[in-house]
Amino acid sequence: MAAVVVVGAGGLGGPIALAVAAAGRPVVVVDDDVVELSNLHRQAQFTMADLGRPKAEVLARRASAGARAVVARFPDLPADLGPVAAIVDGSDDPPTKFAVAAWARARGVPAVIAAALRYGGNVFAGGPGDACYACLFEEPPAEAPSCGEAGVLGPVVGWVGGVAAAAVLARLGDRPPAGATIWVLDDLRRGGAARTLAIAPRAGCGCREAA
Amino acid sequence: MSWSRDRQVRYAHHVLLPDIGGRGQDRLGAATAVVDVDGRAGQLAALYLAAAGVGTLALRGGAAAAPPGFPFDAAAPGVVAVGLAAAVAARNPEVAVRAAAPTEAALAIADDRPDLPLADALARGGEAAARWLHACATAEAP
Numbered sequence: 001m002a003a004v005v006v007v008g009a010g011g012l013g014g015p016i017a018l019a020v021a022a023a024g025r026p027v028v029v030v031d032d033d034v035v036e037l038s039n040l041h042r043q044a045q046f047t048m049a050d051l052g053r054p055k056a057e058v059l060a061r062r063a064s065a066g067a068r069a070v071v072a073r074f075p076d077l078p079a080d081l082g083p084v085a086a087i088v089d090g091s092d093d094p095p096t097k098f099a100v101a102a103w104a105r106a107r108g109v110p111a112v113i114a115a116a117l118r119y120g121g122n123v124f125a126g127g128p129g130d131a132c133y134a135c136l137f138e139e140p141p142a143e144a145p146s147c148g149e150a151g152v153l154g155p156v157v158g159w160v161g162g163v164a165a166a167a168v169l170a171r172l173g174d175r176p177p178a179g180a181t182i183w184v185l186d187d188l189r190r191g192g193a194a195r196t197l198a199i200a201p202r203a204g205c206g207c208r209e210a211a
Numbered sequence: 212m213s214w215s216r217d218r219q220v221r222y223a224h225h226v227l228l229p230d231i232g233g234r235g236q237d238r239l240g241a242a243t244a245v246v247d248v249d250g251r252a253g254q255l256a257a258l259y260l261a262a263a264g265v266g267t268l269a270l271r272g273g274a275a276a277a278p279p280g281f282p283f284d285a286a287a288p289g290v291v292a293v294g295l296a297a298a299v300a301a302r303n304p305e306v307a308v309r310a311a312a313p314t315e316a317a318l319a320i321a322d323d324r325p326d327l328p329l330a331d332a333l334a335r336g337g338e339a340a341a342r343w344l345h346a347c348a349t350a351e352a353p
């Protein structure tokens with residue numbers, strides 16, 4: 001069975017990889033970081049015994065027997081990657097999110113791109129031919145606060161990661177949703193409503209020229 | 212509460228948050244979260260609350276037994292270890308775990324059950340835990 005590539009093995013990548021693997025899909029976990037104490041308030045997939053170990057290796061071992069770890073930084077993927085069904089971004093880096101979206105477009109596979117910050121987050125999901133991540137956000141912001149700079153309430157990553165895992169599994173199901181979607185998980189302090197918005201292609205986006 | 216170097220590092224990303232800070236984190240450390248862990252979302256909520264630094268987890272339901280198919284505490288594929296209390300201890304040894312008293316009200320998680328797909332359990336358990344933490348960290352002292 002074709003694998004789901006999960007970029008990032010941290011707060012979002014952890015729940016995403018575990019939930020996708022639990023649904024029976026092989027996962028490839030890509031991350032070049034090691035587990036640190038400052039991760040443990042939100043990265044509930046790791047224990048104290050994992051401190052100092054490569055996140056991708058620990059997470060892949062915990063996910064399933066068929067999971068593979070790539071200790072590298074996206075897009076530095078191995079040549080023998082094998083068939084890929086979809087790619088999910090759980091990184092904390094806007095340029096990586098755009099690179100993941102472009103990679104999915106070039107490969108013709110669905111992309112799910114998740115972000116969590118402070119008390120909320122969002123999850124983009126689109127299939128080949130749908131509006132892409134750059135149709136929505138155009139380009140990486142000049143300045144975007146990371147979780148390390150702005151903080152994130154620990155369990156928010158479980159919430160957003162669970163929504164992202166469900167989104168990629170739906171894309172790979174028998175009746176994949178039509179069109180691109182973004183789930184907006186509002187700041188919990190303002191109610192935390194979950195809204196789903198359909199995303200239309202943007203004229204002039206790189207994905208339209210290629211089509 | 213005195214803040215060791217380890218504590219400062221572990222909760223660095225919480226202390227940055229508006230509404231939490233060092234005082235909010237201290238409130239979490241002094242608080243008890245009551246969680247029904249018969250369902251998967253409750254199990255995950257408990258684990259995320261422990262990671263986030265709640266002082267005491269009071270668990271109701273099958274916490275002593277290893278939750279079947281629960282990958283968060285498996286050392287290797289197919290090895291479902293230890294149960295929730297040990298999974299908590301492995302993540303955050305500062306958290307006390309006890310059984311909930313019948314009179315204690317558990318945090319609310321809609322439609323939780325043991326066979327919930329992990330993705331849905333994460334979304335529901337994570338959201339419930341996050342709401343509880345924010346309310347606890349910002350509550351006026353009684």
Ligand SMILES: [Zn+2]
Binds near residue numbers: 207
């Ligand atoms: Zn586009």
